[in-house]
Amino acid sequence: MSAGEVATGRVVIGGSSGFMGQHLQQKYRAEGREVVTISRSSADLRWGDQNGIDQAVDGATLVIGLAGKSVNCRYTPENRAEIFRSRLDTTASLSAAITRASAPPALWVNSSTATIYRHAEDRPMTESDGEIGTGFSVEVARAWERALFADDLPQTRRVALRSTIVLGHGGVLGPLKNLARIGLGGAQHDGWWPVSKSRRAAGTGHFPGAKRGAQRFSWVHIDDIDRIIDFVEQHPEIDGPVNAAAPFPVDNTTFMATVRRVLGAKFGPPMPRWMLELGAIGIRTETELILKSRWVLPEKLSAAGFEFAYPTMEPAVRESFERA
DSSP states (O other): OOTTOOOOSOEEEESTTSHHHHHHHHHHHHTTOOEEEEESSSSSEETTOHHHHHHHHTTOSEEEEOOOOOSOSOOOHHHHHHHHHHHHHHHHHHHHHHHHOSSOOSEEEEEEEGGGBOOOSSSOBOTTTOOBOOSHHHHHHHHHHHHHTSSOOTTOEEEEEEEOEEESTTSTHHHHHHHHHTTOOSOBOOOOOOOOHHHHHHTOOOOOOSSTTOSEEOEEEHHHHHHHHHHHHHOTTOOEEEEEOOSOOEEHHHHHHHHHHHHTOOOOOOBOHHHHHHHHHHHTOOTHHHHSOBOBOOHHHHHHTOOOSOOSHHHHHHHHHHHO
């Protein structure tokens, strides 16, 4: 497909029940494209139905892989195993279907994550010079990308979409909206917290990094995810890892101040590490999700001429709340 040409043909979405999956299937159906969904439930096909997946992929023009257990959980041994399994098994299933297809798709876009890069306060990470980090979350990302590129698929271009935090109605802003309205929308401050031997061994312990809400917050609006996939489909020169990140990241303090300003919440004291850890235990999540400094830029997209609908944060946050 040449640049600017409108895409047609069947789209297969694996992992269609999540935030991004629901958004994308609505978009493609509104455009008149045939959409086949794959999920554990409430989809056209279920994971494990390899024959059905093979038939859906054969003759499709675009395959999108989004499946995987949410990392918004406690990193218990059971959850860690499921985070790996849910990504690797579903990616292998799509790869097997493409391998067997008589008319394989021209493009396979598979989710990855910008968490693959190291904690970065000194400089931004790009596809060309970003440094891969360490720890459990990074190993998940690396394994996910290895699974995407494992098989020889000469007729199918592959893109690992290294997504940053996705803003939009139904995303991360929902819980923050409620917290900000009750006065808990302050910056999240890192600090010391004990890390057990088991967490050290598993790579799940977060060690103190940025001070006083200075950790970088890279993000992208859900509408730009749509547009990025369209752009990649129209630009056959783009392949490999692609950073799905708005060009103007902020720090955590600025992000939370923007949330409060848009909501009209004037009060929001900083949240210290100890309070964040206790809260994370209570709601069964991990503080790494808000304390790791993710400083990521969309080098490949910018070089190819992609223009973001939401390059700056406040309009993206405002639109997300207004749509809710």
